[in-house]
Amino acid sequence: MVSSSSLAGHGHPKVVVIMGATGCGKSRLSIDLASHFRSAEVINSDKMQVYRGLDITTNKIPWADRRGVRHHLLGSLDPDDGEITPLQFRSLGEDAISDIASRGNLIILVGGSNSFIHALLADRFDPEAEASPELRYDCCVLWVHVSPTILKKGVPERVDGMLRMGAFDELAEYYHLRRTDPGARVGLRKAIGVLEFDRYFEKYPPTRVVGPGEAWGREDARERQSDPVRERAYQEALLEIMKNADHLIKGQVEKIRELRKSGWVLHSLDATQAVRLAMAPEEEGGGGGRSREVWEKDVVGRSVGFVNQFLREH
Structure with a gap:
């Protein structure tokens, strides 16, 4: 159990951020971490998954796979109201963070729309300006990285x-x-x-x-x-x-690298082997069991270590 005092750094809510390209396992990791730390809630930052509808096409995580973890901004907006802007997401995300923090729960922000993540976390967000290293929350940013060749x-x-x-x-x-x-x-x-x-x-x-x-x-x-x-x-x-x-994946990785270059501190997690094994046939050493084993060691285990260290910091 995470103590509420460890979830506020220097008076700001602590936010665990999971970034990565489509297909790297971001949603899976968010549930793994939320299950490990128990008092955790997830905020979705995918610009298509915020809307109701097209659940399969937009690849929303199914109810059965959420393991009872509470989600925010996932299929909650009416698509008839039009396209949400980064500034609107900043406001909605801020409300979700405040809501979760008021209950003393761990905040996990996850999604593939890095422009939304940037909009929410930047201390002073300007849609026309380059990313700034100044963040308005105390963040632990996890980058789930997979070889572009394997993702493609x-x-x-x-x-x-x-x-x-x-x-x-x-x-x-x-x-x-x-x-x-x-x-x-x-x-x-x-x-x-x-x-x-x-x-x-x-x-x-x-x-x-x-x-x-x-x-x-x-x-x-x-x-x-x-x-x-x-x-x-x-x-x-x-x-x-x-x-x-494929074009989306390239753009996502490019944006993450821009954020790192601007000064964002990213903890890189190499999920290449786990994803490769998940895709490989059994005769080539693939299969669910081996892939899960590597995922737990290379991604979940290291993530838990990063988050534990983050929560101990004051």
Whole structure:
């Protein structure tokens, strides 16, 4: 149990920050740390995950995987209200930090939108200025780093997994809704997958009303089996998603390096081996058990050490 006195440094709330590119395991680490320290709550800083809707497409952590950890700004905003700005997130994040601190709980900020993290943590935030090392909270910043080659290799598997879970049906429903109401859920329009599949749906619109137990994707897959042109258009949408995901990863890493160059102190955690093992087949030494073992040692164990030291500091 973390004492409330250890959660305020020099009169400011103490915040554990988890940064990293898409696919590195940020959300997983946030739950691991919250479970370890028990009195912890998580604030989401992903600009698409703040909205309700497209839960699979935006890769929100499922309820079952949250292990009872309380989350803030995760699927809590109405996407019909428009796109949230970094300044608006700064205000919402400040309220969430104050709320958690009032209960004496550990604050964990996690997400892939580094512009939002910068906006929330900077002492004096200026959207037009470069990052400053001056922060308004006492922060322990953890950077979950994975080799760009390994992250890029994992993108197709991530996209395929999201489609198996129902991302295609979410996107089809979203497209269908905006055909009748163009302004609906505008906050989600920049989620990766929306624009890419919009082009596909413009050619092959999901027009049939889906009944209980049915899905857009099931019908579409049947149609693609007998139409190679349609199948090619579908594959082009997937390739575009993968290309944009790769571009996002590069941008995320570049922003993190900019923050470090500006003076932010980052504790680097190398999760490359754990992620590589998670993707590798068993005959190549991969598999869930070995990957979890490496993750616990290289990422969780070192993170706990950094956070314990951070909480002891006054």
